[in-house]
Amino acid sequence: MEFTEQFPIVFQALNVGFLQTLKLFFVTLLGAIPLGLVISFGSMSRFKPLSYLMKIIVWIIRGTPLMIQLLIIYFMPGLMGHNIWGGGESGRFLAASVAFIFNYSCYFSEIYRGGIQGVPKGQEEAGLVLGMTRSQIFFKVTLLQMIKRIVPPMSNEIITLVKDTSLARIISLQEIIWAGQSFLKGNQGIAGVIWPLFFTAVYYLIFNGILTVLLGQLEKKLEYFR
Amino acid sequence: MAILEAKHISKKFERTQVLKDISFSLEKGQVLSIIGSSGSGKTTLLRCLNFLERPDGGVILVNGETLFNSDDPETTKESEIRRKRLHFGLVFQSFNLFPQYTALQNVMLAKELLAKEQPDYKARKKEIHDEIEAEAKKLLDQMGLSDRMSNYPHQLSGGQCQRVAIARALALKPDILCFDEPTSALDPELTGEVLKVIKGLADQETTMIIVTHEMAFARDVSSQVIFMDDGRILEQGTPQEVFERPKEERTKQFLSRYTNG
Numbered sequence: 001m002e003f004t005e006q007f008p009i010v011f012q013a014l015n016v017g018f019l020q021t022l023k024l025f026f027v028t029l030l031g032a033i034p035l036g037l038v039i040s041f042g043s044m045s046r047f048k049p050l051s052y053l054m055k056i057i058v059w060i061i062r063g064t065p066l067m068i069q070l071l072i073i074y075f076m077p078g079l080m081g082h083n084i085w086g087g088g089e090s091g092r093f094l095a096a097s098v099a100f101i102f103n104y105s106c107y108f109s110e111i112y113r114g115g116i117q118g119v120p121k122g123q124e125e126a127g128l129v130l131g132m133t134r135s136q137i138f139f140k141v142t143l144l145q146m147i148k149r150i151v152p153p154m155s156n157e158i159i160t161l162v163k164d165t166s167l168a169r170i171i172s173l174q175e176i177i178w179a180g181q182s183f184l185k186g187n188q189g190i191a192g193v194i195w196p197l198f199f200t201a202v203y204y205l206i207f208n209g210i211l212t213v214l215l216g217q218l219e220k221k222l223e224y225f226r
Numbered sequence: 227m228a229i230l231e232a233k234h235i236s237k238k239f240e241r242t243q244v245l246k247d248i249s250f251s252l253e254k255g256q257v258l259s260i261i262g263s264s265g266s267g268k269t270t271l272l273r274c275l276n277f278l279e280r281p282d283g284g285v286i287l288v289n290g291e292t293l294f295n296s297d298d299p300e301t302t303k304e305s306e307i308r309r310k311r312l313h314f315g316l317v318f319q320s321f322n323l324f325p326q327y328t329a330l331q332n333v334m335l336a337k338e339l340l341a342k343e344q345p346d347y348k349a350r351k352k353e354i355h356d357e358i359e360a361e362a363k364k365l366l367d368q369m370g371l372s373d374r375m376s377n378y379p380h381q382l383s384g385g386q387c388q389r390v391a392i393a394r395a396l397a398l399k400p401d402i403l404c405f406d407e408p409t410s411a412l413d414p415e416l417t418g419e420v421l422k423v424i425k426g427l428a429d430q431e432t433t434m435i436i437v438t439h440e441m442a443f444a445r446d447v448s449s450q451v452i453f454m455d456d457g458r459i460l461e462q463g464t465p466q467e468v469f470e471r472p473k474e475e476r477t478k479q480f481l482s483r484y485t486n487g
Contacts, residue, residue, distance in 0.1 A: 122322035129276050129316040130336035130398060131308055140335065144326045225325040226380040 001190060009188050010196045017179025018203050020089075024096055024165045024175065029158070031101035036108025044113060054109075061106040066099070067167050073099040074171040089174055096168040100161075107157055115150035116142070148222040155215040159208050176200045227290055229254040229433055230275075230402055235284035237270055244270045245281070246457040252402070252450070255431035259444035259465075262454035263480060268437040271454070272404045275435070276316045277307045288313045288401055315400035319407040321387040323379040329390045330375040333362040333397050340398075358397075365393040369423055385416030389423055396427075403427070405436040421447075441484045445469050453477045 043054035061069070074095040077084045085091035119142050127137035169177040180197035183190045228251040237245040244267045252258050260268045273279040275286065277294070280302065286294040293310045295301045323332050337358045341347055347354060366375050369389040379387055388408055395403055405424065409417035421443050427434065428447045438444050444451060444465065451468040453461040461468055461477045472478050 120320075120322070122318060122320055123324065125278055126318065126322035126324070127336075128278065128308075129311060129314070130394070131312045132336055132339055133308065136339050140339070141324050148326075225378050 006190055006193065009190060010183060010199070013179045013182065013187065014176055014196060014200060014203065017174060017176035017200075020093070020173065021162075021165045021175040021203075022207075024093070024100060024168060024173070025162055027097045028100040028104050028161060028165075031097065032104035032108050035101060035105035036112055039105055039109035040112035040116065043109060044116070058106045058109060061103055062110075066103050066164060067170050069103055070096060070099045070167060070171055073102075092168075092171050092173045096171060096173050100165070100168075104157070104161060108154070111150050111153045111157065112146070114153070115146040118149050119145045144222075148225070151215065151219050151222060155212070155219070158215065159211060162208050162211065163204055176203055228252060228287075229289055230435075231285075231287040232275070233285040233287075235271065235274055235281045235286070237267075237274060237279060237281050244457050245274070248284070248457075248459055250452060250459065250462065252433065252435065254433055256449040257428045257432075257434045257436065257447050258450045258452065259448040260435065260437045260452045260454060261439070261441065261444055261468075261480075262460075266454040267457040268454050269406055272316065272406050272435065272437055275402075275404060276314045277311050278316075312398055313401045315395035315398060315403040317388070317391050317395050317403070317405045317408050319410050321379070321384070321391045321411070323387055323391055323394070325379050328376050328378055329366060329371060329382065329386075329393075330359070330362055332379070332390055333365060333394045334358050336394070337362070337397050362393070362397055365396055366390070368426075369393050370419070383416060384412045385419045388412065388420045392420075392423060392427075396432075401433060403432055403434045405434065405438070407437055407439065409438070409440060441469070441481070453480065455480070 039054055039058065043051050043058065045051045045054075074085065074092065085095045123141055123145065124137055127141050132140070165175055166177045168175055169181070172178060177197070177200060180200040183193050183196040185191065230252040232251070233249050235245055235248040236243070248267075248271060250258070260271065262268050270279060274281045281294065281296060283296045284294070285292060285296070292298070292301060293313065300306075323329075324335065327335060338355065341354045341358065344354070363372075363375065366372060369392060371386060371389055371393070374382060374386055374390075377386075379390070382390065388411075392403075392408075408424065409420050412420065417440070421440065424434070424436065425443075425447055436444065436447070446465075448465050451463065451465050452459050453468055453472075453474075455476050461472060461474050468477065469481065472481060
């Protein structure tokens with residue numbers, strides 16, 4: 001088959017795969033952004049057992065490869081006789097989402113912790129002296145200063161996440177790497193070609209380009225104060 | 227009756243006794259200056275009055291009402307403390323303005339949040355907001371900042387920031403306004419404008435407690451001076467008594483460093 005004939009077929013398949021990549025990306029963000037906050041509050045808790053527990057969880061998750069975590073989360077329940085994920089692509093997606101959300105919320109929690117602790121103590125004290133409640137101080141005073149501090153490191157993580165979604169290939173989630181690889185083994189009459197796999201890089205690159213611009217704009221928006 | 231009475235305040239950090247049996251009182255409209263070397267406990271005392279630190283022992287009364295009594299657990303509850311703080315205002319050495327708000331917003335924020343707790347807030351929202359804004363503008367005007375209201379803190383000089391911080395504290399109409407070394411973080415050229423504002427407040431009989439290293443200013447503005455050393459009140463009296471006829475050797479030694487330097 002000529003390249004010009006292959007291209008539309010490959011393009012179509014990669015698009016479908018990339019849609020799954022995007023889905024995993026957004027679901028991970030949606031889950032990990034709030035869960036990370038919970039973990040960071042937990043690890044800063046004055047209740048020692050809770051803070052130790054959170055720190056141990058963060059240590060384990062950050063200390064082991066995401067690929068292994070994906071495998072454990074996807075296969076362990078079945079091996080123990082509880083097939084909680086269900087079969088097929090939706091089961092794989094569910095398991096991948098759980099693994100990614102857990103993994104990324106641990107990284108986010110550390111970034112949040114840095115952001116929260118980076119806000120000078122005087123800000124909270126000023127709020128207290130002015131009769132504000134702790135939650136008013138958090139939402140009206142500290143939060144935006146914390147967001148400003150965490151946008152650059154978060155941007156880094158978010159861009160890494162786009163590329164990390166490819167790890168879900170290990171449990172055969174039909175994301176873009178899986179789609180590209182399918183033309184090696186044989187898919188829709190095309191077999192033994194590797195360029196579709198190489199071509200997936202373009203998708204990541206363009207999407208990360210868009211994200212870089214958007215996150216840069218957010219950073220700029222927060223430059224009105226110091 | 228005294229507006230503020232502090233009785234037998236003590237405070238310990240780890241093993242260091244920072245405040246040892248501090249007692250004093252303050253009349254309405256008076257200015258009390260607290261002087262003493264670094265580490266003598268001046269700042270901790272102010273922080274105790276503002277409930278940023280919890281005294282280990284002692285009683286604090288404002289207008290005869292017991293705000294804090296270390297022996298009465300009812301008065302030391304966190305939930306109670308928030309309201310009690312409003313009797314005091316505190317101006318910090320490092321200003322602690324909220325960087326994401328303009329000067330005007332800094333002055334208005336706390337008042338607006340408090341107003342939301344009023345039962346008639348929903349019905350009179352706009353009216354209340356306008357009142358708060360008008361008052362905040364008046365205060366900033368009084369601080370000489372009428373042309374700086376929409377500036378963010380990073381666009382203001384240290385002296386301007388500190389004046390915004392004073393306006394912010396005044397906005398809540400505290401019974402007693404406390405200053406924690408208000409000019410120590412400022413360039414010498416900028417201390418004057420802040421001291422002038424504080425002097426203006428003293429002339430309007432604002433009840434104030436000022437922790438300061440500006441001896442000439444303390445002498446000029448105060449009705450009462452306390453000299454603290456090693457967590458104790460070593461000497462107290464009128465500025466004339468403390469500055470001109472100090473009784474304690476330690477006070478003389480401390481003051482000589484300022485007059486000779």
